[in-house]
Amino acid sequence: MNAAGEEDDPFPAEDCLFAETFSQETVYNLMGEELKIRQVFGADLGVAAPVWEAALHLCRYLEDQSVEMKGQRIIELGAGTGLVGILAARLGADVMLTDLPLALPQLQANVSANMPSCGWPSAPPTVLPLSWGENHLNFPSDWDLVLCADIIYLPDTYPLLVETLVHLCRQETTVYLSSKMRKEHGTPRFYDDYLPNRFNVELVQRDEKQNNHIYKATVKAEP
Known part of the structure; x- marks a missing residue:
């Protein structure tokens, strides 16, 4: 962890398999909240294990832009450790955290560990499995914010993610996506070719x- 209280990526993006299972707990001070995030390396969690720099970038951006959290309905996709969504819940948002089933125990453990001593200011965060393009229709479409941190790295999932985002968003919904722009994973193509087909996209x-970009997107009106 560096002097600013922020942790560098513990492993490069390519190093997603770990020979042994171990965990570490890191304290993050963000937007006036202290979060204790446990990261479980190994157990086949792969990229869901660590807190990626893109998640910290997104939290800083939301603070710098004074994006209102209190009272907002927020869903986070590919939540991993849950850092972004848990922070939103601590600030008074009604939050749903989603990821693949394998990541949910770590996610739920971090939610439980970060409940404020006086209880959650809104409803307790919900943790649910969401597979893009498969069970997304089981989720509501009335979110105020959709948050995504470093989830654009598998080209086969790009059309499924766009399909899922379209379902989740109403005209008033704002999507924030924070991504390390990995050319080897085709990340720029998602923002140049896939997302603009259905969304108005702005690099903010x-x-x-x-090498991290944050995008703001809103769904295009039906013709």
């Missing part, structure tokens, strides 16, 4: 040093 922050 570019971090050249970390």
Whole structure:
């Protein structure tokens, strides 16, 4: 962890398999909240195990832009450790955290560990399995915000993610996506070719040093 209280990526993106299972707990101070996030490496969690830099970028951006959380209905896709969604819940949002089934025990453990001493300001965060393009129709379509941090790295999932986002969004919904722009994974193509087919897309922050971009998107009106 560096001097600013932020943790560098513990493993490169390519190193997703770990020979042994171990865990570490890191404290993050974000938007006036102290979060204790446990990361379980091994157990086949792969990319769901660590807190990625893109998640921290998104939290900082939401704070810098004074994006309102209190009273908002928020769903996070590919939540992993749950850092972003748990922070939103601590700030008073009604939050649903989603990921593949394998990631849910770690996610639920972090939700439980970060319940404020006086209880959640809104409803307790919900943790549910969501497989893009498969069971997304089981989820409501009335979210205020959809949050996505470093989930654009498997080209085969790109059309499924867009399909899922379209279902989740109403005209008033705002989607924030924070991504390390990995050319080897085709990440730029998602924002250039896939997402603009159904969404109005705006690049709102570019971090050249970390090669991380944040995009803001709203669903296009039906013709």
